[in-house]
Amino acid sequence: MSELISTEPATGKEFWRHEVGNVDEEVARARSAWTAWAARPLANRCELVRRYANEIRTASDELATTIARETGKPLWEARTEVEAVINKVEISINAYGERTPNRKLDAALGGSMALRHKPHGVMAVLGPYNFPAHLPNGHIVPALIAGNTVVFKPSEKTPATAEIMVQCLHKAGVPEDVVRLLIGAADEGKGLVAHEDVDGILFTGSATTGIAINRALASRPDKLIALEMGGNNPMVVMNTPKVQDAATLVIQSAFTTAGQRCSAAGRLIVHEDMYDAVIAETKKLADRLIVDEPFADPAPFMGPVIDNEAADGLTDSFLYLLSNGGKAIKHMVRRDDSLPFLSPGIIDVTDIKERPDIELFGPLLQVIRVTSLEEAIAEANNTRFGLSASLVGGTPQEYNQFWANIRAGIVNWNKPTNGASSAAPFGGVGLSGNHRPSAYYAADYCAYPVASAEMEQPRANIGVGLKDG
Structure with missing residues (x-):
């Protein structure tokens, strides 16, 4: 059986290895556990994920180091x-209560109208490498709170982090078949997406992969797809x-998270x-940034x-921009060709x-000079992506104009484009997502609403259109 090997970017050394998992087996185990998990009281599921948070606290040093x-x-x-x-655990519990509440209203003839929410079934979670635990x-x-079971396939570049998370879930009392860890790469991901017994795909990653998932399931409207993809974000x-x-x-x-x-x-x-003033100050600050291995002293x-x-x-992208009319303000330097450290x-x-409208996923910043706010907004919107945008400076009126006209799911003023709160929805438009924002709004795609008209005894009559009896 083939193995998956994880290496440390900072050293190039092997860090972890494990056998590649079997898609059919993992999905079958999650499917077998679903009905019993969904039937548990919500309070029980919430208690178990709270215990999971405590297990993460206990393992926090190991998890952070990993x-x-x-x-x-x-x-x-x-x-x-x-x-x-x-x-995220307590935030998710609060979000589920707020976003998917049960309601009951009086209806005609002494009946009632009820609103409840049901889980979808087996959810495939496909994780990224940049935030291998948080996302x-x-x-x-x-x-899990909503009553779904989960098959979790982490990025093939960060599987060891995922292993600790799943171990903590099981230690907390979440049954082993309710959360399954699928170790693998692209083939396992494709198999999971296409699997007949998977009811939903919860994906975080590149637009290229998200589009491929959407295309693969174009004829399957019965499968829920939540895509959290990339950005070409303007400040x-x-x-x-x-x-x-x-x-x-x-x-x-x-440059946070490189x-x-x-x-x-x-x-x-x-x-x-x-x-002139902003670029000079930005370059001066960028020149001072420490780029080093994770445990270096002073901290990088x-x-x-x-x-x-x-x-x-x-580095190829930097050279392409440079050779096509770009002017270097601060050169991107790679100090060792054998390791992926970049200034x-x-x-x-x-x-x-x-200008290429692509996500340059790394420490490469493109600068564009404009003459007005209107030109700045037009330039900011000159992208197929639409995740995050931020205005720095300006008046309240200019921010109102910016907010009203910018095309993004996250719009900030005098704050970074990144670092969004888990207590707010997180998602974008265009190639950044498919209108299913995550974070606080994740509850929306983890359960579906069910409307019910209810009476304790049958009561009905036909008042029109009957022959005399």
């Missing part, structure tokens, strides 16, 4: 991810006296009056990107007429 080693992100950031996993957790916990800077703060927001948006966030700012759109701001293939693609790259692409 995330840091497997993704390359700094240990401090891995710890914040573990905290997000824990906090799939945001699907798994709401799905617009207008007039503000707070130049240093503006530059800090740019750095946080573009730019490997779907909500990262890939495009910085700057009014010409602010251009960012680690490597996920692997050498990603690093190669980003932040900043490039002015104002003079490039045909």
